[in-house]
Amino acid sequence: MRIRQVGFSSRLKAHRKIxxxxxxxxxxxxxxxxxxxxxxxxxxxxxxxxxKQGQWLKKHPIVLASHEAELDERELLKxxxxxxxxxxxxxxxKELLGLEDF
Structure with a gap:
């Protein structure tokens, strides 16, 4: 029995809604x-x-969905x-866990 490692693209698909x-x-x-x-x-x-990251992110489902919401200046400030x-x-x-350098 062979165990297949999940590829990068599969991980991206799994995180589309996070x-x-x-x-x-x-x-x-x-x-x-x-x-x-x-x-x-x-x-x-x-x-x-x-x-490259910006071009990828602007096509992300969460980013696309967020643009459907109309926000006024007050909501943007919030x-x-x-x-x-x-x-x-x-x-x-980070401070509590001693991870200041990360």
Missing amino acids: LTLETLKFIAEFRKDGDARLAAFRSGVPENYAS LHKAIAEIDRQMEIC
């Missing part, structure tokens, strides 16, 4: 100006990968504040 912090940051940044490369860079992707709070909580967790 919202990650990185994807959430990209969505918030992409809504600012619609530039996928800049949105990826501003959301934390290294500059040399931002273009989204950015929520992301900042998540970042703050992540830093607290």
